[in-house]
Amino acid sequence: MSSPGSGQNGPSSASALKKAFPHVDLDGHNLPPSPAPSSPSAGRRYAIATELVYTENGDQYNASSVPIYQSATFKQTSGSGGGEYDYTRSGNPTRTHLERHLAKIMSAQRALVVSSGMAALDVITRLLRPGDEVVTGDDLYGGSNRLLTYLKTHGGIVVHHVDTTTPEKVQAVLNPKTAMVLLETPTNPLIKIVDIPKIAASAHEANPSCLVTVDNTMMSPLLLNPLELGADIVYESGTKYLSGHHDLMAGVIAVNDPTLGERLYFPINASGCGLSPFDSWLLMRGVKTLKVRMDQQQANAQRIAEFLEGHGFKVRYPGLRSHPQYELHHSMARGAGAVLSFETGDVGLSERIVESAKLWAISVSFGCVNSLISMPCRMSHASIDAKTRAERAMPEDIIRLCVGIEDADDLIDDLRRALVQAGAVNVSLDDFQAVRPAAN
Ligand SMILES: Cc1ncc(COP(=O)(O)O)c(C=O)c1O
Numbered sequence: 495m496s497s498p499g500s501g502q503n504g505p506s507s508a509s510a511l512k513k514a515f516p517h518v519d520l521d522g523h524n525l526p527p528s529p530a531p532s533s534p535s536a537g538r539r540y541a542i543a544t545e546l547v548y549t550e551n552g553d554q555y556n557a558s559s560v561p562i563y564q565s566a567t568f569k570q571t572s573g574s575g576g577g578e579y580d581y582t583r584s585g586n587p588t589r590t591h592l593e594r595h596l597a598k599i600m601s602a603q604r605a606l607v608v609s610s611g612m613a614a615l616d617v618i619t620r621l622l623r624p625g626d627e628v629v630t631g632d633d634l635y636g637g638s639n640r641l642l643t644y645l646k647t648h649g650g651i652v653v654h655h656v657d658t659t660t661p662e663k664v665q666a667v668l669n670p671k672t673a674m675v676l677l678e679t680p681t682n683p684l685i686k687i688v689d690i691p692k693i694a695a696s697a698h699e700a701n702p703s704c705l706v707t708v709d710n711t712m713m714s715p716l717l718l719n720p721l722e723l724g725a726d727i728v729y730e731s732g733t734k735y736l737s738g739h740h741d742l743m744a745g746v747i748a749v750n751d752p753t754l755g756e757r758l759y760f761p762i763n764a765s766g767c768g769l770s771p772f773d774s775w776l777l778m779r780g781v782k783t784l785k786v787r788m789d790q791q792q793a794n795a796q797r798i799a800e801f802l803e804g805h806g807f808k809v810r811y812p813g814l815r816s817h818p819q820y821e822l823h824h825s826m827a828r829g830a831g832a833v834l835s836f837e838t839g840d841v842g843l844s845e846r847i848v849e850s851a852k853l854w855a856i857s858v859s860f861g862c863v864n865s866l867i868s869m870p871c872r873m874s875h876a877s878i879d880a881k882t883r884a885e886r887a888m889p890e891d892i893i894r895l896c897v898g899i900e901d902a903d904d905l906i907d908d909l910r911r912a913l914v915q916a917g918a919v920n921v922s923l924d925d926f927q928a929v930r931p932a933a934n
């Protein structure tokens with residue numbers, strides 16, 4: 495079975511649901527049912543805040559939370575099989591419900607959920623064949639870099655790492671063998687911005703079947719829809735903002751082309767990396783609060799970025815006017831997100847800051863309701879060797895802050911105390927400034 499649908503509505507439950515949730519807006523337009531994708535609807539779409547929480551699951555008892563179908567197998571009514579579901583590796587009603595809900599939120603025709611963000615990239619790169627070329631960034635999540643390096647050494651794939659913030663540098667390596675362009679924006683951890691529409695257009699010109707793939711983990715569908723900017727595939731680590739609580743691992747892939755959707759479904763079924771029923775349920779629960787979480791995280795991040803910049807640190811955050819690609823970022827995205835990084839000019843100083851913070855947990859990852867602090871070169875990006883990090887101009891002292899939903903004043907106080915304790919600032923009676931202020 496290749497593409498299972500959702501559970502069935504009996505006629506009575508369907509009409510009960512219709513009554514409770516009429517699919518008509520105030521102007522009488524038809525609104526899409528969830529979990530079907532919104533895009534085919536002719537009428538006005540609900541705002542994403544509504545779409546995130548609005549679901550129908552077709553449950554026989556009208557359960558408002560989708561049931562967890564914790565079953566590996568599904569009985570068939572006929573000896574020749576053919577039921578909607580047969581085996582959870584191939585399809586599961588809880589997973590399907592989540593996939594349809596995410597497709598709607600990601601403005602996609604089809605979404606697929608797998609066991610981690612890296613599993614999502616693994617599934618996507620299984621579309622490649624030996625001899626294919628991939629063009630990607632020189633600032634890339636360490637795990638993605640690791641997988642691409644493996645494909646280069648074991649799979650006969652040619653990988654070009656270029657500065658994707660300069661479209662001309664991408665154009666210089668594009669050619670008819672470019673099967674995939676893999677982009678992150680903002681990049682992790684240097685927070686560089688990539689012009690998705692421009693690069694997508696050049697890639698498709700060089701090779702019309704090139705798959706422009708965007709890792710949207712940093713932004714989430716709340717802030718950016720790469721499929722609307724020319725991307726063919728978008729994927730995210732659901733471990734981050736989509737779930738929001740660091741209590742599960744997940745990956746999401748979304749596409750508009752149904753044939754591409756089937757090609758991506760094949761390795762998921764073949765290898766068995768589809769998201770488990772329980773994690774599908776957890777992710778479904780988490781995604782409903784994406785807007786309230788991200789709004790708070792983003793507002794906090796803005797205040798923290800301004801606080802650090804105001805005290806002389808070099809801060810990388812697209813919410814700051816000083817970000818060199820401020821305009822480009824805001825031409826594509828609906829917000830700056832909640833990940834920022836800053837430099838101190840000294841690795842030891844950075845270490846002391848990280849270890850002096852209390853509210854900020856020393857942890858990899860981001861997108862959680864709790865605030866996190868880390869040193870990417872030692873932690874999330876340690877799988878990129880020191881020589882390559884130096885070639886790619888990754889500052890070893892860089893500190894990444896992943897801002898949570900706590901009170902912003904508490905977060906700033908804690909950071910201020912950590913900066914003082916670490917000796918990162920010169921304190922005077924009425925002010926304090928970085929001991930090594932950023933050169934402007
Ligand atoms: C930008 C980015 N993409 C993908 C991933 C991979 O996600 P996961 O950890 O869920 O495998 C991560 C982090 O791990 C990430 O930071």
Ligand SMILES: N[C@@H](CCSC[C@H](N)C(=O)O)C(=O)O
Binds near residue numbers: 635859874875
């Ligand atoms: N030990 C892990 C590190 C995961 S980093 C997670 C996240 N993407 C981040 O950027 O913090 C590994 O080797 O993958």
